[in-house]
Amino acid sequence: MRKPIQTKMGLLLSSLLLTTLASPMGASASAVQFSDIKNSYAKDAVQSLVEKGIINGVGDGRFDPAGQIKRADFAIILAKTLDLDVTSAPAEATFSDVPSSHYSYKFVEAAAKAGLISGMGDGTFGAGSSLSRQDMAVLFTRALGADMEAAKGKQNLSFADAGAIADYAKDSVAYVVELGLISGNPGNSFNPQGNAERQQVALVASKFLGVKEAIGKAMITDAGAVNGTSFNVHFSKALEDLKATDMEVTVKATGESVDISTINPDASNKSYTVEAKLEPGTTYQVTYDERTVEFTTAPAEMTASFVDAETVKVAFQGIKPTGLLKDYAMKVKGTEERVAFTLLSLSPSTSTVTLRVAKLSPAKTYVISYKDSVMAEFVSDAGTTPVSIDVATPSSFVVHAGDSIALTLKVMNVYGQDISAGKAEQVEWSYPTDDGSSFDTAALKFTGMSGKTYKITAKYGELSDTVEVPFNSVSSGSSQEEVIVVEPPIDALPPVDEVAPTLTAVSVTGTTYSFSSNEVGKIYVTTDFGFIDPPAQVTQLQLEEHAFVKQEILSPNASFERVLDYGTFYAFAVDAAGNVSPWTRIQFID
Numbered sequence: 147m148r149k150p151i152q153t154k155m156g157l158l159l160s161s162l163l164l165t166t167l168a169s170p171m172g173a174s175a176s177a178v179q180f181s182d183i184k185n186s187y188a189k190d191a192v193q194s195l196v197e198k199g200i201i202n203g204v205g206d207g208r209f210d211p212a213g214q215i216k217r218a219d220f221a222i223i224l225a226k227t228l229d230l231d232v233t234s235a236p237a238e239a240t241f242s243d244v245p246s247s248h249y250s251y252k253f254v255e256a257a258a259k260a261g262l263i264s265g266m267g268d269g270t271f272g273a274g275s276s277l278s279r280q281d282m283a284v285l286f287t288r289a290l291g292a293d294m295e296a297a298k299g300k301q302n303l304s305f306a307d308a309g310a311i312a313d314y315a316k317d318s319v320a321y322v323v324e325l326g327l328i329s330g331n332p333g334n335s336f337n338p339q340g341n342a343e344r345q346q347v348a349l350v351a352s353k354f355l356g357v358k359e360a361i362g363k364a365m366i367t368d369a370g371a372v373n374g375t376s377f378n379v380h381f382s383k384a385l386e387d388l389k390a391t392d393m394e395v396t397v398k399a400t401g402e403s404v405d406i407s408t409i410n411p412d413a414s415n416k417s418y419t420v421e422a423k424l425e426p427g428t429t430y431q432v433t434y435d436e437r438t439v440e441f442t443t444a445p446a447e448m449t450a451s452f453v454d455a456e457t458v459k460v461a462f463q464g465i466k467p468t469g470l471l472k473d474y475a476m477k478v479k480g481t482e483e484r485v486a487f488t489l490l491s492l493s494p495s496t497s498t499v500t501l502r503v504a505k506l507s508p509a510k511t512y513v514i515s516y517k518d519s520v521m522a523e524f525v526s527d528a529g530t531t532p533v534s535i536d537v538a539t540p541s542s543f544v545v546h547a548g549d550s551i552a553l554t555l556k557v558m559n560v561y562g563q564d565i566s567a568g569k570a571e572q573v574e575w576s577y578p579t580d581d582g583s584s585f586d587t588a589a590l591k592f593t594g595m596s597g598k599t600y601k602i603t604a605k606y607g608e609l610s611d612t613v614e615v616p617f618n619s620v621s622s623g624s625s626q627e628e629v630i631v632v633e634p635p636i637d638a639l640p641p642v643d644e645v646a647p648t649l650t651a652v653s654v655t656g657t658t659y660s661f662s663s664n665e666v667g668k669i670y671v672t673t674d675f676g677f678i679d680p681p682a683q684v685t686q687l688q689l690e691e692h693a694f695v696k697q698e699i700l701s702p703n704a705s706f707e708r709v710l711d712y713g714t715f716y717a718f719a720v721d722a723a724g725n726v727s728p729w730t731r732i733q734f735i736d
Contacts, residue, residue: 426464
């Protein structure tokens with residue numbers, strides 16, 4: 147906590163200042179030599195600040211010592227003397243007269259973020275306006291982090307024009323005068339409304355550097371949200387052993403205190419990452435040693451994106467998602483049709499969740515909600531991509547030279563649905579053309595020569611299929627074949643025997659289950675099938691593609707345990723020959 151300002155501290159700092167300011171400058175002066183500061187009382191201060199890169203001239207080799215300091219230039223000096231972070235200026239300007247293209251933009255924004263400066267009340271900063279002497283006193287007092295509330299009304303002002311000093315500036319003027327930063331004018335006046343000259347500011351800034359070092363205070367300069375559980379705070383200098391009790395974090399709107407979990411410094415000890423429970427879209431105040439800065443967390447947002455027919459990825463902003471399935475819900479937009487899914491993966495570092503869905507319908511819009519507070523939509527592309535193509539002849543036919551045979555074309559999706567409509571024109575056909583044969587690709591009718599067999603190939607993207615058409619000289623006729631829908635690939639090798647293994651699934655505790663099989667092989671656990679039981683016959687390859695639990699069983703009746711989540715699951719045992727047991731349903735309802 148800051149102490150009320152005492153005269154002894156002022157005397158001590160004054161003596162330190164005398165030592166600092168009396169030290170001779172090095173033999174090598176700044177490369178910049180101003181032609182108009184030879185007779186200025188602030189000549190040494192100007193040269194020192196130029197060497198430190200804190201101030202510049204006005205051009206043409208001049209400094210213009212008696213010129214009035216502009217508020218924009220003062221903000222630059224203030225930010226540089228405090229070594230504020232000027233690398234993270236916001237994309238949108240705080241003040242309308244200091245756009246991002248303005249030479250002082252990053253310095254004004256840094257000083258405003260640190261709570262040192264404010265605007266004119268109309269959305270402008272007054273960048274080109276002059277700075278009064280009393281306002282200069284107020285700003286340097288803020289920069290020092292002085293406890294003006296504790297010192298309020300306790301300072302003596304002996305200036306003849308003390309009554310002209312604005313009430314808001316009286317304690318600050320007394321403070322900087324006591325520290326020796328600013329002195330009065332001839333005739334025992336302070337001239338509070340008088341405009342601060344460039345040489346006056348240079349002298350005060352030079353003294354300020356000495357006072358800042360003498361006091362040795364590390365001041366909190368700004369803070370910013372990292373995610374939903376942490377924020378960063380920055381200090382003007384290295385701060386050792388910062389503790390949670392050294393800072394106070396509150397919700398700005400309510401004043402509610404926020405508990406701090408951990409504090410971790412960076413390598414410089416000037417920036418700390420603070421872990422705390424934060425709410426999205428909320429402004430917080432962080433107070434350290436009576437100085438307060440603010441930061442606002444990002445609003446709660448989530449986005450959902452289709453990955454494939456069974457996978458959806460959800461990304462969060464301003465929220466740290468949980469791994470509890472009950473916090474999530476999915477349904478078809480515009481309906482109450484719920485969609486079954488399980489939680490496949492959770493990445494806390496990127497705040498993303500991957501969901502394994504039982505089945506997504508083609509070209510439907512789905513809505514995912516999280517804790518009934520935020521939601522996102524996505525459109526399923528499932529079923530729009532062809533996975534197989536089939537070209538076929540009629541089931542029975544006899545044709546001769548000059549006769550035509552009608553072929554059938556089927557393009558199917560992952561669900562075995564016919565999506566041939568509109569795709570015939572995109573198919574590339576290849577067939578012999580050197581013997582008088584012809585192919586009407588629009589009507590899918592091929593005409594060939596007698597006694598020959600033709601190979602006709604249809605290609606759609608990476609998919610292709612070939613059919614053989616023999617022509618005989620007996621009689622003609624044709625009938626369309628009913629093409630069987632192509633199913634997803636099944637096991638390459640059929641079961642050796644027809645005896646299925648026996649699966650045992652026993653509840654251990656809560657959502658933990660123990661699984662075993664009476665035969666060597668594998669045990670699979672998969673999600674439900676959109677609230678529809680699995681088909682009577684399920685192949686091992688289908689289980690390999692869709693199960694999220696795949697456990698090798700190396701000896702009969704060997705068991706293993708697995709923690710499941712809320713939802714509906716189906717367990718299967720498969721022996722070494724590929725025989726699949728009947729399924730066992732496991733269901734948890736929150």
